[in-house]
Amino acid sequence: MSFSLPEGFLFSSGTAGIKASGKPDVSLALAPDGASAAAMFTRNQVVAAPVTVGREHLRRSRGKIQAVIVNAGNANCATGAHGVRAAKVVCSATAKVLGTDASHVFPSSTGIIGVLLPFEKIVTALPVLIASANAGPEAFDKFATAIMTTDTRKKIAAAEFVFKKKTVRLVGAAKGAGMIHPNMATMLVYLFTDVIATRRELQLCLKNAVDQSFNNISIDGDTSTNDTALLLASGKSGVQFKSVRKQFAAALADVCRSLAEQIIRDGEGAKHVVTLKIQQARSTAEARQIASAIANSPLVKTAWAGCDPNWGRMLAAIGYSGVKVKPDHINIYLGNQQICRNGAAHPFDKVHAHEYMKQPAYDIRFNLGLGKAKLDFLSCDLTAEYVHINADYST
Amino acid sequence: MSFSLPEGFLFSSGTAGIKASGKPDVSLALAPDGASAAAMFTRNQVVAAPVTVGREHLRRSRGKIQAVIVNAGNANCATGAHGVRAAKVVCSATAKVLGTDASHVFPSSTGIIGVLLPFEKIVTALPVLIASANAGPEAFDKFATAIMTTDTRKKIAAAEFVFKKKTVRLVGAAKGAGMIHPNMATMLVYLFTDVIATRRELQLCLKNAVDQSFNNISIDGDTSTNDTALLLASGKSGVQFKSVRKQFAAALADVCRSLAEQIIRDGEGAKHVVTLKIQQARSTAEARQIASAIANSPLVKTAWAGCDPNWGRMLAAIGYSGVKVKPDHINIYLGNQQICRNGAAHPFDKVHAHEYMKQPAYDIRFNLGLGKAKLDFLSCDLTAEYVHINADYST
Structure with a gap:
């Protein structure tokens, strides 16, 4: 540089x-x-x-x-x-x-x-x-x-x-x-x-x-x-x-x-940088609250570590984020591929989705159907290496 | 039974x-x-x-x-x-x-x-x-x-x-x-x-x-x-x-x-059941909020996995729990042994503390110095096995 x-x-x-x-x-x-x-x-x-x-x-x-x-x-x-x-x-x-x-x-x-x-x-x-x-x-x-x-x-x-x-x-x-x-x-x-x-x-x-x-x-x-x-x-x-x-x-x-x-x-043990593109939120603050819930869920983060397009966990995290949402308005996309439609299962190419998630960095987009605010939020996966780094320390 | x-x-x-x-x-x-x-x-x-x-x-x-x-x-x-x-x-x-x-x-x-x-x-x-x-x-x-x-x-x-x-x-x-x-x-x-x-x-x-x-x-x-x-x-x-x-x-x-x-x-991958004894809280609700912050911190949970008496991480989790606390009133005990005094380092037997945390179930007590409410909250550690169980799944 x-x-x-x-x-x-x-x-x-x-x-x-x-x-x-x-x-x-x-x-x-x-x-x-x-x-x-x-x-x-x-x-x-x-x-x-x-x-x-x-x-x-x-x-x-x-x-x-x-x-x-x-x-x-x-x-x-x-x-x-x-x-x-x-x-x-x-x-x-x-x-x-x-x-x-x-x-x-x-x-x-x-x-x-x-x-x-x-x-x-x-x-x-x-x-x-x-x-x-x-x-x-x-x-x-x-x-x-x-x-x-x-x-x-x-x-x-x-x-x-x-x-x-x-x-x-x-x-x-x-x-x-x-x-x-x-x-x-x-x-x-x-x-x-x-x-x-x-x-x-x-x-x-x-x-x-x-x-x-x-x-x-x-x-x-x-x-x-x-x-x-x-x-x-x-x-x-x-x-x-x-x-x-x-x-x-x-x-x-x-x-x-x-x-x-x-x-x-440079996150500890991180193998994947995931950009959560929160869209159609009521406000930036609500978008951030939803993104945080997704980004801090151990179940979501471990799914990312396994390159698993597990939209159910992300949907559930949105549901307990504390933001008032309309579950049947939520659409989730892995890059260009939709993986959840109106809060329910949507057929998608799982092999392609798995390959997409093997990339070191990728996007997941959430259309909430609530408003016009949007936010990009960066997070990473939770790997066994993170646990080792933080557990194997001895005071 | x-x-x-x-x-x-x-x-x-x-x-x-x-x-x-x-x-x-x-x-x-x-x-x-x-x-x-x-x-x-x-x-x-x-x-x-x-x-x-x-x-x-x-x-x-x-x-x-x-x-x-x-x-x-x-x-x-x-x-x-x-x-x-x-x-x-x-x-x-x-x-x-x-x-x-x-x-x-x-x-x-x-x-x-x-x-x-x-x-x-x-x-x-x-x-x-x-x-x-x-x-x-x-x-x-x-x-x-x-x-x-x-x-x-x-x-x-x-x-x-x-x-x-x-x-x-x-x-x-x-x-x-x-x-x-x-x-x-x-x-x-x-x-x-x-x-x-x-x-x-x-x-x-x-x-x-x-x-x-x-x-x-x-x-x-x-x-x-x-x-x-x-x-x-x-x-x-x-x-x-x-x-x-x-x-x-x-x-x-x-x-x-x-x-x-x-x-x-029976928690996934859990090796230790930890009872958080929150004492001297203002209310049960605040005690629960503090216990949740401690119990849901990946850094705290990985320290438990490593039997590491890392009181700094627990103190920090209390600090961001959202409950108004007095950091210099906080005392933390591993069983009978005090490991943090008035929010600061307190000399303790680290070998004994490490041995104590090797038990399958044990208590950590937090005296907050805020009031008279108390609560026992059960949690468990975050192990590499938890990550494997939840990451190795393929949709």
């Missing part, structure tokens, strides 16, 4: 010794003074210390963030008062080197739950991290790599567009998917752009983009304690958000959708 | 040729004229034809049921108008032999979804079924056996108590657990008693018993399209419900709890 990074940001990564593997485990992003930030967090009530501290710093700094410091290998979750103190120490130490207030530093953690964060290791690594930060694409690559835990590959997406001969750039890095590993938590997403925007403009735009991407994917239905999506705007493109509102929103949504898809493709 | 059946009922079973295995697949229960009935059904909006017809017959007959006819091997679900007609034909044919109205016959089906019910096979089997019905314990045993689909063993429970020298008896038979097989649906429960009761008395009592048993278990979180619990009272004990209200309610709840536990023990 070849792309240019947005102007104004510096990146670096290092090895603080938190991951048992000895792989790089701290990432740093630096933004110019005055950069704006917006963020979205997990809806889980059990939240990790960095989420608590990150929220507080965004509030105190009024959305002005100059540094993002991420560690992988330890989630700093369920660590009580010690955890909050640890996250604050890391931010203060970073701020001190940069000559700013701690509230301008945004912390993130991902990894094992319930183990005290060895914050002094991060503090020790900070000076080199900060000194080595640079604007090169390799530095960004390393930033995206060091935030990984059980991910098998780094997840990066970029977009750009031109306005009056000036280029606005966006880039994002992500890790994980829901809670995808024993004691390992978290989807972390960092988005960087050089548009000129206030935190309020960014916040709304981020919310919409997340609704169109990360809120439309599910691997196992578990909600992490650390989920964070952060959007930073340096303003260095010289282009005002107001002038490019629509283009920027579309580009941000594209980047988020690409990252979301990369997360699903 | 040795027990006496309640007075007034006759049972039989037969082989109509619906199960591909050639095993017995139709069960019949006959009640005396005037017997009262109450029922509870699946909350899934996608319901099988026998549920639709059963509801209608209970309404039309004002809860007077003389015969229950169950077939296994075909759920008669997602079968459109044909399915409703098929269920009605079976009821009419039964009613004709008995010399009563079709509305006094209650139909049930369990098995594959989306395949038309070969109702003529059931109709052909009816005369012998009815002629051979008798009050012996073996007949009840066969009734309980022929309703099985993927169950590995029949599920029977009984209770009795004496009131003024007269004995009131209850017996129940059940099959399945949620949706436990490819295209196979359904938990079916049939309860018989000889108390004298109106349908309203039975209905409230049944609702309470179901709330204390079948609503407190989960294998995979999927809700079947055919779930039915039917309670029939012959009145032949000569004891009025009003005189024994409390004793009867307790006995019915006992029978239902025993059946619910037998269902969980």
Whole structure:
């Protein structure tokens, strides 16, 4: 992938010794003074210390963030008062080197739950991290790599567009998917752009983009304690958000959708990426609720693993989704082939359907006959490998 | 198990040729004229034809049921108008032999979804079924056996108590657990008693018993399209419900709890039965919601499969259950050993915890620190075998 990074940001990564593997485990992003930030967090009530501290710093700094410091290998979750103190120490130490207030530093953690964060290791690594930060694409690559835990590959997406001969750039890095590993938590997403925007403009735009991407994917239905999506705007493109509102929103949504898809493709043990095309719903919210019920049903997910066109299980999941439906209005299609008609059996070529489901990625379309809203929702199958990965772990 | 059946009922079973295995697949229960009935059904909006017809017959007959006819091997679900007609034909044919109205016959089906019910096979089997019905314990045993689909063993429970020298008896038979097989649906429960009761008395009592048993278990979180619990009272004990209200309610709840536990023990691929003891909740409803979130988390269930005392995953599931909790008030115990204190890590003997979780059945206790309500909820682990059973099926 070849792309240019947005102007104004510096990146670096290092090895603080938190991951048992000895792989790089701290990432740093630096933004110019005055950069704006917006963020979205997990809806889980059990939240990790960095989420608590990150929220507080965004509030105190009024959305002005100059540094993002991420560690992988330890989630700093369920660590009580010690955890909050640890996250604050890391931010203060970073701020001190940069000559700013701690509230301008945004912390993130991902990894094992319930183990005290060895914050002094991060503090020790900070000076080199900060000194080595640079604007090169390799530095960004390393930033995206060091935030990984059980991910098998780094997840990066970029977009750009031109306005009056000036280029606005966006880039994002992500890790994980829901809670995808024993004691390992978290989807972390960092988005960087050089548009000129206030935190309020960014916040709304981020919310919409997340609704169109990360809120439309599910691997196992578990909600992490650390989920964070952060959007930073340096303003260095010289282009005002107001002038490019629509283009920027579309580009941000594209980047988020690409990252979301990369997360699903890297889902633990997943052999098939399934796009649920929910159509003729009353609203997007209802479409999402139905898609979630289908995507989180162990019976549906195991049928996908077996390439079994078992429409009865999907129909049943729609029936218990909590959305008021008309069962005899529901039509289900595997690609172009209809497999359920008006909520009942419909003759179809089973060999062809089985072959279709052997593909690494495919669509299932649901026409609900209720309204005009639609939604694409990405999920994956539940394989014996998922069970092995998550059961064979020993605390 | 040795027990006496309640007075007034006759049972039989037969082989109509619906199960591909050639095993017995139709069960019949006959009640005396005037017997009262109450029922509870699946909350899934996608319901099988026998549920639709059963509801209608209970309404039309004002809860007077003389015969229950169950077939296994075909759920008669997602079968459109044909399915409703098929269920009605079976009821009419039964009613004709008995010399009563079709509305006094209650139909049930369990098995594959989306395949038309070969109702003529059931109709052909009816005369012998009815002629051979008798009050012996073996007949009840066969009734309980022929309703099985993927169950590995029949599920029977009984209770009795004496009131003024007269004995009131209850017996129940059940099959399945949620949706436990490819295209196979359904938990079916049939309860018989000889108390004298109106349908309203039975209905409230049944609702309470179901709330204390079948609503407190989960294998995979999927809700079947055919779930039915039917309670029939012959009145032949000569004891009025009003005189024994409390004793009867307790006995019915006992029978239902025993059946619910037998269902969980027979869960597909399950190696461990886990009782979630939710304590200090604000209400039973909230306790159930929290227990469901824990019991339906694939990450929690796979940890159980690996005998991994992974309290972080359980804490996270509580956090996203939708119930307002105080994370730092939560204490978690594996038997007598505390593994999470005030929502944070607590030192514990990991070897002992691992050994404890190797038991086929054990408790995990959650003290929420919110109120005084409590609930025991039964669940089981998610094993690779569950995936194999449900994925390796080919339509």
